[in-house]
Amino acid sequence: MTEPARPAAGHLVAVRRSYDTVAADYARLVVPPAGMDPLSRAMLAAFAELVRESGGGVVADLGCGPGKVTAHLAALGLPAFGVDVSGEMIALARRSHPELRFQQGEMAALELPDRALGGILAWYSVHHTPDEQLPALFAEFHRVLAPGGHLLLGGHTGDGQSRPGSAYGHPVSYTSYLVPGDRLVELLAGAGFTVTTRLDQARPERPERGYVSLLAHA
Known part of the structure:
Protein backbone atom coordinates (compact mmCIF):
# COMPACT_ATOMS: atom_id res chain seq x y z
CA MET A 1 0.00 0.00 0.00
CA THR A 2 1.28 3.45 -0.84
CA GLU A 3 2.03 5.48 2.25
CA PRO A 4 -0.62 8.19 2.64
CA ALA A 5 0.34 11.76 1.90
CA ARG A 6 -2.10 13.37 4.33
CA PRO A 7 -0.89 14.94 7.60
CA ALA A 8 -1.93 11.74 9.38
CA ALA A 9 0.59 9.74 7.35
CA GLY A 10 3.23 9.56 10.07
CA HIS A 11 1.10 7.86 12.69
CA LEU A 12 -0.60 5.59 10.15
CA VAL A 13 2.71 4.40 8.76
CA ALA A 14 3.92 3.61 12.28
CA VAL A 15 0.72 1.72 13.07
CA ARG A 16 0.80 -0.23 9.82
CA ARG A 17 4.44 -1.19 10.08
CA SER A 18 4.12 -2.14 13.73
CA TYR A 19 1.10 -4.38 13.22
CA ASP A 20 2.65 -5.92 10.12
CA THR A 21 5.58 -6.86 12.37
CA VAL A 22 3.55 -8.34 15.23
CA ALA A 23 0.72 -9.84 13.17
CA ALA A 24 1.51 -13.55 13.57
CA ASP A 25 2.15 -13.35 17.31
CA TYR A 26 -0.80 -11.00 17.84
CA ALA A 27 -3.08 -13.55 16.18
CA ARG A 28 -1.62 -16.30 18.36
CA LEU A 29 -1.76 -14.42 21.68
CA VAL A 30 -4.92 -12.30 21.57
CA VAL A 31 -7.94 -14.24 22.79
CA PRO A 32 -10.96 -14.76 20.53
CA PRO A 33 -14.35 -13.48 21.68
CA ALA A 34 -15.05 -16.81 23.40
CA GLY A 35 -12.17 -16.02 25.77
CA MET A 36 -13.23 -12.45 26.52
CA ASP A 37 -14.74 -11.41 29.82
CA PRO A 38 -18.54 -11.91 30.09
CA LEU A 39 -19.36 -8.19 29.93
CA SER A 40 -17.40 -7.64 26.71
CA ARG A 41 -19.11 -10.63 25.12
CA ALA A 42 -22.46 -9.24 26.27
CA MET A 43 -21.76 -5.88 24.61
CA LEU A 44 -20.90 -7.62 21.33
CA ALA A 45 -24.09 -9.68 21.57
CA ALA A 46 -26.18 -6.59 22.34
CA PHE A 47 -24.66 -4.77 19.38
CA ALA A 48 -25.51 -7.67 17.06
CA GLU A 49 -29.08 -7.83 18.33
CA LEU A 50 -29.58 -4.08 17.96
CA VAL A 51 -28.33 -4.15 14.36
CA ARG A 52 -30.62 -7.05 13.51
CA GLU A 53 -33.63 -5.40 15.16
CA SER A 54 -32.95 -2.17 13.27
CA GLY A 55 -33.30 -3.96 9.96
CA GLY A 56 -29.83 -5.41 9.62
CA GLY A 57 -27.46 -4.16 7.00
CA VAL A 58 -23.79 -4.67 6.37
CA VAL A 59 -21.48 -4.27 9.38
CA ALA A 60 -17.87 -3.08 9.18
CA ASP A 61 -15.32 -4.25 11.75
CA LEU A 62 -12.84 -1.38 11.64
CA GLY A 63 -9.36 -2.29 12.80
CA CYS A 64 -10.29 -5.95 12.42
CA GLY A 65 -6.80 -7.39 12.92
CA PRO A 66 -6.75 -11.14 12.15
CA GLY A 67 -10.54 -11.24 11.88
CA LYS A 68 -11.47 -13.10 15.06
CA VAL A 69 -14.15 -10.62 16.09
CA THR A 70 -15.36 -10.21 12.50
CA ALA A 71 -15.99 -13.95 12.39
CA HIS A 72 -17.78 -13.73 15.75
CA LEU A 73 -20.12 -11.06 14.37
CA ALA A 74 -20.84 -13.27 11.37
CA ALA A 75 -21.66 -16.15 13.72
CA LEU A 76 -24.10 -13.81 15.49
CA GLY A 77 -25.96 -13.39 12.20
CA LEU A 78 -24.46 -10.17 10.87
CA PRO A 79 -23.16 -9.72 7.30
CA ALA A 80 -19.80 -8.49 8.54
CA PHE A 81 -16.57 -7.59 6.79
CA GLY A 82 -13.26 -6.32 8.12
CA VAL A 83 -10.98 -3.37 7.40
CA ASP A 84 -7.45 -2.94 8.72
CA VAL A 85 -4.49 -0.73 7.83
CA SER A 86 -2.08 -3.67 8.20
CA GLY A 87 -1.65 -5.80 5.11
CA GLU A 88 -0.24 -8.66 7.19
CA MET A 89 -3.29 -8.64 9.45
CA ILE A 90 -5.58 -8.72 6.42
CA ALA A 91 -3.63 -11.63 4.94
CA LEU A 92 -4.01 -13.58 8.20
CA GLY A 105 -7.75 0.46 4.28
CA GLU A 106 -7.94 3.39 6.66
CA MET A 107 -10.86 3.76 9.01
CA ALA A 108 -10.68 7.54 8.71
CA PRO A 130 -4.19 11.29 17.73
CA ASP A 131 -6.67 13.18 19.90
CA GLU A 132 -7.09 16.06 17.48
CA GLN A 133 -8.08 13.66 14.68
CA LEU A 134 -10.83 11.88 16.59
CA PRO A 135 -13.58 14.36 15.55
CA ALA A 136 -12.86 13.68 11.87
CA LEU A 137 -12.69 9.94 12.51
CA PHE A 138 -16.06 9.85 14.24
CA ALA A 139 -17.54 12.07 11.52
CA GLU A 140 -16.41 9.46 8.98
CA PHE A 141 -18.10 6.73 11.03
CA HIS A 142 -21.30 8.77 11.04
CA ARG A 143 -21.08 9.42 7.30
CA VAL A 144 -21.08 5.75 6.34
CA LEU A 145 -23.77 4.65 8.84
CA ALA A 146 -27.38 4.60 7.72
CA PRO A 147 -29.77 6.66 9.86
CA GLY A 148 -30.39 4.64 13.01
CA GLY A 149 -27.35 2.48 12.37
CA HIS A 150 -25.42 1.30 15.41
CA LEU A 151 -21.84 1.80 16.57
CA LEU A 152 -20.03 -0.23 19.22
CA LEU A 153 -16.77 1.37 20.28
CA GLY A 154 -14.54 -0.44 22.73
CA GLY A 155 -11.24 0.92 23.89
CA HIS A 156 -8.66 1.98 26.40
CA THR A 157 -9.23 5.15 28.39
CA GLY A 158 -6.80 7.39 30.21
CA ASP A 159 -5.09 10.73 29.88
CA GLY A 160 -1.92 11.07 27.82
CA GLN A 161 0.21 9.15 25.40
CA SER A 162 1.90 5.78 25.67
CA ARG A 163 4.78 4.56 23.49
CA PRO A 164 5.42 0.96 24.49
CA GLY A 165 8.44 0.37 22.25
CA SER A 166 7.67 -3.35 22.09
CA ALA A 167 4.58 -5.50 21.96
CA TYR A 168 3.84 -9.19 21.41
CA GLY A 169 7.56 -9.89 21.50
CA HIS A 170 8.51 -7.41 18.77
CA PRO A 171 9.66 -3.79 18.54
CA VAL A 172 6.88 -1.35 17.62
CA SER A 173 6.83 2.35 16.82
CA TYR A 174 3.16 3.23 17.31
CA THR A 175 1.73 5.54 19.95
CA SER A 176 -1.44 5.02 21.97
CA TYR A 177 -3.38 8.23 22.57
CA LEU A 178 -5.52 7.72 25.66
CA VAL A 179 -8.48 9.99 26.40
CA PRO A 180 -11.08 9.81 29.20
CA GLY A 181 -14.33 7.99 28.59
CA ASP A 182 -16.30 11.22 29.08
CA ARG A 183 -14.29 12.78 26.25
CA LEU A 184 -15.12 9.91 23.90
CA VAL A 185 -18.82 10.34 24.68
CA GLU A 186 -18.53 14.08 24.02
CA LEU A 187 -16.73 13.55 20.71
CA LEU A 188 -19.27 10.99 19.53
CA ALA A 189 -22.11 13.38 20.36
CA GLY A 190 -20.31 16.10 18.40
CA ALA A 191 -20.21 13.80 15.38
CA GLY A 192 -23.98 13.24 15.56
CA PHE A 193 -24.16 10.03 17.60
CA THR A 194 -26.43 9.33 20.54
CA VAL A 195 -24.68 7.18 23.14
CA THR A 196 -27.21 4.85 24.72
CA THR A 197 -25.06 2.49 26.80
CA ARG A 198 -21.72 2.91 28.54
CA LEU A 199 -19.77 0.16 30.30
CA ASP A 200 -16.65 1.14 32.26
CA GLN A 201 -14.31 -1.58 33.46
CA ALA A 202 -11.07 -1.83 35.42
CA ARG A 203 -8.64 -4.68 34.94
CA PRO A 204 -6.14 -5.66 37.63
CA GLU A 205 -3.45 -6.52 35.09
CA ARG A 206 -3.49 -2.97 33.67
CA PRO A 207 -4.37 -0.67 36.59
CA GLU A 208 -2.99 2.38 34.78
CA ARG A 209 -5.73 2.16 32.16
CA GLY A 210 -9.48 2.12 32.07
CA TYR A 211 -11.61 0.25 29.59
CA VAL A 212 -14.86 1.46 28.11
CA SER A 213 -17.48 0.08 25.75
CA LEU A 214 -19.94 2.51 24.18
CA LEU A 215 -23.08 1.66 22.25
CA ALA A 216 -24.41 4.49 20.11
CA HIS A 217 -26.65 5.07 17.12
CA ALA A 218 -26.51 7.53 14.26
Whole structure:
Protein backbone atom coordinates (compact mmCIF):
# COMPACT_ATOMS: atom_id res chain seq x y z
CA MET A 1 0.00 0.00 0.00
CA THR A 2 1.28 3.45 -0.84
CA GLU A 3 2.03 5.48 2.25
CA PRO A 4 -0.62 8.19 2.64
CA ALA A 5 0.34 11.76 1.90
CA ARG A 6 -2.10 13.37 4.33
CA PRO A 7 -0.89 14.94 7.60
CA ALA A 8 -1.93 11.74 9.38
CA ALA A 9 0.59 9.74 7.35
CA GLY A 10 3.23 9.56 10.07
CA HIS A 11 1.10 7.86 12.69
CA LEU A 12 -0.60 5.59 10.15
CA VAL A 13 2.71 4.40 8.76
CA ALA A 14 3.92 3.61 12.28
CA VAL A 15 0.72 1.72 13.07
CA ARG A 16 0.80 -0.23 9.82
CA ARG A 17 4.44 -1.19 10.08
CA SER A 18 4.12 -2.14 13.73
CA TYR A 19 1.10 -4.38 13.22
CA ASP A 20 2.65 -5.92 10.12
CA THR A 21 5.58 -6.86 12.37
CA VAL A 22 3.55 -8.34 15.23
CA ALA A 23 0.72 -9.84 13.17
CA ALA A 24 1.51 -13.55 13.57
CA ASP A 25 2.15 -13.35 17.31
CA TYR A 26 -0.80 -11.00 17.84
CA ALA A 27 -3.08 -13.55 16.18
CA ARG A 28 -1.62 -16.30 18.36
CA LEU A 29 -1.76 -14.42 21.68
CA VAL A 30 -4.92 -12.30 21.57
CA VAL A 31 -7.94 -14.24 22.79
CA PRO A 32 -10.96 -14.76 20.53
CA PRO A 33 -14.35 -13.48 21.68
CA ALA A 34 -15.05 -16.81 23.40
CA GLY A 35 -12.17 -16.02 25.77
CA MET A 36 -13.23 -12.45 26.52
CA ASP A 37 -14.74 -11.41 29.82
CA PRO A 38 -18.54 -11.91 30.09
CA LEU A 39 -19.36 -8.19 29.93
CA SER A 40 -17.40 -7.64 26.71
CA ARG A 41 -19.11 -10.63 25.12
CA ALA A 42 -22.46 -9.24 26.27
CA MET A 43 -21.76 -5.88 24.61
CA LEU A 44 -20.90 -7.62 21.33
CA ALA A 45 -24.09 -9.68 21.57
CA ALA A 46 -26.18 -6.59 22.34
CA PHE A 47 -24.66 -4.77 19.38
CA ALA A 48 -25.51 -7.67 17.06
CA GLU A 49 -29.08 -7.83 18.33
CA LEU A 50 -29.58 -4.08 17.96
CA VAL A 51 -28.33 -4.15 14.36
CA ARG A 52 -30.62 -7.05 13.51
CA GLU A 53 -33.63 -5.40 15.16
CA SER A 54 -32.95 -2.17 13.27
CA GLY A 55 -33.30 -3.96 9.96
CA GLY A 56 -29.83 -5.41 9.62
CA GLY A 57 -27.46 -4.16 7.00
CA VAL A 58 -23.79 -4.67 6.37
CA VAL A 59 -21.48 -4.27 9.38
CA ALA A 60 -17.87 -3.08 9.18
CA ASP A 61 -15.32 -4.25 11.75
CA LEU A 62 -12.84 -1.38 11.64
CA GLY A 63 -9.36 -2.29 12.80
CA CYS A 64 -10.29 -5.95 12.42
CA GLY A 65 -6.80 -7.39 12.92
CA PRO A 66 -6.75 -11.14 12.15
CA GLY A 67 -10.54 -11.24 11.88
CA LYS A 68 -11.47 -13.10 15.06
CA VAL A 69 -14.15 -10.62 16.09
CA THR A 70 -15.36 -10.21 12.50
CA ALA A 71 -15.99 -13.95 12.39
CA HIS A 72 -17.78 -13.73 15.75
CA LEU A 73 -20.12 -11.06 14.37
CA ALA A 74 -20.84 -13.27 11.37
CA ALA A 75 -21.66 -16.15 13.72
CA LEU A 76 -24.10 -13.81 15.49
CA GLY A 77 -25.96 -13.39 12.20
CA LEU A 78 -24.46 -10.17 10.87
CA PRO A 79 -23.16 -9.72 7.30
CA ALA A 80 -19.80 -8.49 8.54
CA PHE A 81 -16.57 -7.59 6.79
CA GLY A 82 -13.26 -6.32 8.12
CA VAL A 83 -10.98 -3.37 7.40
CA ASP A 84 -7.45 -2.94 8.72
CA VAL A 85 -4.49 -0.73 7.83
CA SER A 86 -2.08 -3.67 8.20
CA GLY A 87 -1.65 -5.80 5.11
CA GLU A 88 -0.24 -8.66 7.19
CA MET A 89 -3.29 -8.64 9.45
CA ILE A 90 -5.58 -8.72 6.42
CA ALA A 91 -3.63 -11.63 4.94
CA LEU A 92 -4.01 -13.58 8.20
CA ALA A 93 -7.72 -12.79 8.37
CA ARG A 94 -8.28 -13.97 4.80
CA ARG A 95 -6.44 -17.24 5.44
CA SER A 96 -8.27 -17.90 8.70
CA HIS A 97 -11.73 -16.88 7.48
CA PRO A 98 -11.86 -17.31 3.68
CA GLU A 99 -15.65 -17.13 3.72
CA LEU A 100 -15.56 -13.49 4.87
CA ARG A 101 -14.44 -10.28 3.16
CA PHE A 102 -11.43 -8.35 4.41
CA GLN A 103 -9.81 -5.30 2.87
CA GLN A 104 -6.82 -3.14 3.65
CA GLY A 105 -7.75 0.46 4.28
CA GLU A 106 -7.94 3.39 6.66
CA MET A 107 -10.86 3.76 9.01
CA ALA A 108 -10.68 7.54 8.71
CA ALA A 109 -11.08 7.38 4.91
CA LEU A 110 -13.42 4.51 4.17
CA GLU A 111 -14.03 3.58 0.56
CA LEU A 112 -17.78 3.41 1.13
CA PRO A 113 -20.70 5.56 0.02
CA ASP A 114 -22.72 7.58 2.47
CA ARG A 115 -25.17 5.62 4.65
CA ALA A 116 -23.85 2.27 3.40
CA LEU A 117 -23.67 0.41 6.71
CA GLY A 118 -26.08 -0.92 9.29
CA GLY A 119 -23.38 -1.10 11.94
CA ILE A 120 -19.77 -0.31 12.81
CA LEU A 121 -17.60 -2.10 15.31
CA ALA A 122 -14.44 -0.29 16.40
CA TRP A 123 -13.08 -2.71 18.99
CA TYR A 124 -9.87 -1.43 20.61
CA SER A 125 -8.83 0.21 17.35
CA VAL A 126 -9.24 4.00 17.71
CA HIS A 127 -6.57 4.56 20.39
CA HIS A 128 -3.83 4.91 17.79
CA THR A 129 -5.60 8.00 16.38
CA PRO A 130 -4.19 11.29 17.73
CA ASP A 131 -6.67 13.18 19.90
CA GLU A 132 -7.09 16.06 17.48
CA GLN A 133 -8.08 13.66 14.68
CA LEU A 134 -10.83 11.88 16.59
CA PRO A 135 -13.58 14.36 15.55
CA ALA A 136 -12.86 13.68 11.87
CA LEU A 137 -12.69 9.94 12.51
CA PHE A 138 -16.06 9.85 14.24
CA ALA A 139 -17.54 12.07 11.52
CA GLU A 140 -16.41 9.46 8.98
CA PHE A 141 -18.10 6.73 11.03
CA HIS A 142 -21.30 8.77 11.04
CA ARG A 143 -21.08 9.42 7.30
CA VAL A 144 -21.08 5.75 6.34
CA LEU A 145 -23.77 4.65 8.84
CA ALA A 146 -27.38 4.60 7.72
CA PRO A 147 -29.77 6.66 9.86
CA GLY A 148 -30.39 4.64 13.01
CA GLY A 149 -27.35 2.48 12.37
CA HIS A 150 -25.42 1.30 15.41
CA LEU A 151 -21.84 1.80 16.57
CA LEU A 152 -20.03 -0.23 19.22
CA LEU A 153 -16.77 1.37 20.28
CA GLY A 154 -14.54 -0.44 22.73
CA GLY A 155 -11.24 0.92 23.89
CA HIS A 156 -8.66 1.98 26.40
CA THR A 157 -9.23 5.15 28.39
CA GLY A 158 -6.80 7.39 30.21
CA ASP A 159 -5.09 10.73 29.88
CA GLY A 160 -1.92 11.07 27.82
CA GLN A 161 0.21 9.15 25.40
CA SER A 162 1.90 5.78 25.67
CA ARG A 163 4.78 4.56 23.49
CA PRO A 164 5.42 0.96 24.49
CA GLY A 165 8.44 0.37 22.25
CA SER A 166 7.67 -3.35 22.09
CA ALA A 167 4.58 -5.50 21.96
CA TYR A 168 3.84 -9.19 21.41
CA GLY A 169 7.56 -9.89 21.50
CA HIS A 170 8.51 -7.41 18.77
CA PRO A 171 9.66 -3.79 18.54
CA VAL A 172 6.88 -1.35 17.62
CA SER A 173 6.83 2.35 16.82
CA TYR A 174 3.16 3.23 17.31
CA THR A 175 1.73 5.54 19.95
CA SER A 176 -1.44 5.02 21.97
CA TYR A 177 -3.38 8.23 22.57
CA LEU A 178 -5.52 7.72 25.66
CA VAL A 179 -8.48 9.99 26.40
CA PRO A 180 -11.08 9.81 29.20
CA GLY A 181 -14.33 7.99 28.59
CA ASP A 182 -16.30 11.22 29.08
CA ARG A 183 -14.29 12.78 26.25
CA LEU A 184 -15.12 9.91 23.90
CA VAL A 185 -18.82 10.34 24.68
CA GLU A 186 -18.53 14.08 24.02
CA LEU A 187 -16.73 13.55 20.71
CA LEU A 188 -19.27 10.99 19.53
CA ALA A 189 -22.11 13.38 20.36
CA GLY A 190 -20.31 16.10 18.40
CA ALA A 191 -20.21 13.80 15.38
CA GLY A 192 -23.98 13.24 15.56
CA PHE A 193 -24.16 10.03 17.60
CA THR A 194 -26.43 9.33 20.54
CA VAL A 195 -24.68 7.18 23.14
CA THR A 196 -27.21 4.85 24.72
CA THR A 197 -25.06 2.49 26.80
CA ARG A 198 -21.72 2.91 28.54
CA LEU A 199 -19.77 0.16 30.30
CA ASP A 200 -16.65 1.14 32.26
CA GLN A 201 -14.31 -1.58 33.46
CA ALA A 202 -11.07 -1.83 35.42
CA ARG A 203 -8.64 -4.68 34.94
CA PRO A 204 -6.14 -5.66 37.63
CA GLU A 205 -3.45 -6.52 35.09
CA ARG A 206 -3.49 -2.97 33.67
CA PRO A 207 -4.37 -0.67 36.59
CA GLU A 208 -2.99 2.38 34.78
CA ARG A 209 -5.73 2.16 32.16
CA GLY A 210 -9.48 2.12 32.07
CA TYR A 211 -11.61 0.25 29.59
CA VAL A 212 -14.86 1.46 28.11
CA SER A 213 -17.48 0.08 25.75
CA LEU A 214 -19.94 2.51 24.18
CA LEU A 215 -23.08 1.66 22.25
CA ALA A 216 -24.41 4.49 20.11
CA HIS A 217 -26.65 5.07 17.12
CA ALA A 218 -26.51 7.53 14.26
